[in-house]
Amino acid sequence: MIQVERLTKRYGDRLAVNELSFIARDGAVTGFVGPNGAGKSTTLRCIAGLDTPDAGTAHIDGQSYDRLLRPMTVLGAMLDPAWVHPGRTASAHLRWICAASSIAKQRCEEVLNLTGLTNVANDRVSSFSLGMRQRLGLAVSLIGDPKHLILDEPLNGLDPEGVRWMRTFLRAAAADGKCIVVSSHLLTELQLVADDVVLIAQGTLLDQAPVTDLVSRTGGTAATLRIEGAAGTAARVLREAGWCVTDGGDHLSVSGGGDFDDIGRACHSAGVAVLELSRQVHTLEDAVLGLTQDHVEYVSGGGQR
Numbered sequence: 503m504i505q506v507e508r509l510t511k512r513y514g515d516r517l518a519v520n521e522l523s524f525i526a527r528d529g530a531v532t533g534f535v536g537p538n539g540a541g542k543s544t545t546l547r548c549i550a551g552l553d554t555p556d557a558g559t560a561h562i563d564g565q566s567y568d569r570l571l572r573p574m575t576v577l578g579a580m581l582d583p584a585w586v587h588p589g590r591t592a593s594a595h596l597r598w599i600c601a602a603s604s605i606a607k608q609r610c611e612e613v614l615n616l617t618g619l620t621n622v623a624n625d626r627v628s629s630f631s632l633g634m635r636q637r638l639g640l641a642v643s644l645i646g647d648p649k650h651l652i653l654d655e656p657l658n659g660l661d662p663e664g665v666r667w668m669r670t671f672l673r674a675a676a677a678d679g680k681c682i683v684v685s686s687h688l689l690t691e692l693q694l695v696a697d698d699v700v701l702i703a704q705g706t707l708l709d710q711a712p713v714t715d716l717v718s719r720t721g722g723t724a725a726t727l728r729i730e731g732a733a734g735t736a737a738r739v740l741r742e743a744g745w746c747v748t749d750g751g752d753h754l755s756v757s758g759g760g761d762f763d764d765i766g767r768a769c770h771s772a773g774v775a776v777l778e779l780s781r782q783v784h785t786l787e788d789a790v791l792g793l794t795q796d797h798v799e800y801v802s803g804g805g806q807r
């Protein structure tokens with residue numbers, strides 16, 4: 503289990519993480535999400551002992567990283583795929599880490615194989631694509647066969663096969679009992695793999711919940727309707743029934759907190775023929791965008807708030 507409690511980290515006068523608390527449980531993938539600059543990487547660095555919190559704690563199985571006896575067997579961390587020396591080969595890089603951490607050399611071949619890098623093991627890292635560097639970063643995080651994993655943006659740069667492989671890998675690792683924390687902006691992908699979500703903005707917790715709970719709690723009901731005849735009558739009837747309606751000419755968009763089936767019933771009782779009625783699926787992306795809309799620091803086209 504990874505437990506962050508009232509974690510606070512400042513860089514000069516910048517408050518990057520502000521009294522943040524959450525728990526990531528064993529046997530589950532926890533998606534760690536939030537807008538740019540929310541404090542995700544800083545939090546992960548504090549968990550991995552690469553940054554020192556100004557206040558609060560970040561514990562892995564009840565201990566801070568610097569107090570773990572064999573840290574690489576407890577926590578694997580993939581935080582910055584760019585830190586590898588470009589002149590080294592993947593194999594040399596991994597052998598160096600094994601030697602420095604008293605891990606058997608044969609583990610290098612295992613993690614190269616596991617991450618699909620065997621064929622390029624003797625190539626210099628300078629020739630690697632972003633996706634290959636990501637795979638190498640994951641190989642490094644796995645080298646101690648750790649109990650738990652924290653991964654910062656592991657899906658960046660992966661090709662579709664790599665994304666699917668990562669998804670399968672993370673699900674299998676969670677099924678194996680590991681606690682896995684994954685930060686990502688790729689919310690559609692994250693929704694496919696995460697059990698829980700921790701949502702932060704401006705260094706503070708906005709929400710923590712199972713993904714399905716967060717999506718259904720924030721979603722309400724939304725539908726698109728195509729009707730026969732005057733849209734005005736249908737729009738009026740639906741508004742009277744409490745729905746929020748946008749008239750799009752030949753179709754209506756309907757949203758609100760009511761029962762999906764009541765949309766068709768309201769039209770039927772007003773004598774409006776519904777030709778098409780489709781439910782709009784609410785996603786993790788919708789939920790996160792809705793919850794963070796007042797907390798985004800960097801807005802496209804608008805500069806910094």
Ligand SMILES: Nc1ncnc2c1ncn2[C@@H]1O[C@H](COP(=O)(O)OP(=O)(O)OP(=O)(O)O)[C@@H](O)[C@H]1O
Pocket residue numbers: 513516517518536537538539540541542543544545
């Ligand atoms: N080493 C550092 N020195 C100064 N400020 C930093 C440093 N690291 C992070 N920050 C600042 O702390 C805040 C949080 O940054 P952090 O990288 O943790 O956010 P993030 O949620 O990971 O963002 P992103 O999604 O863009 O990667 C930002 O304002 C950032 O500029």
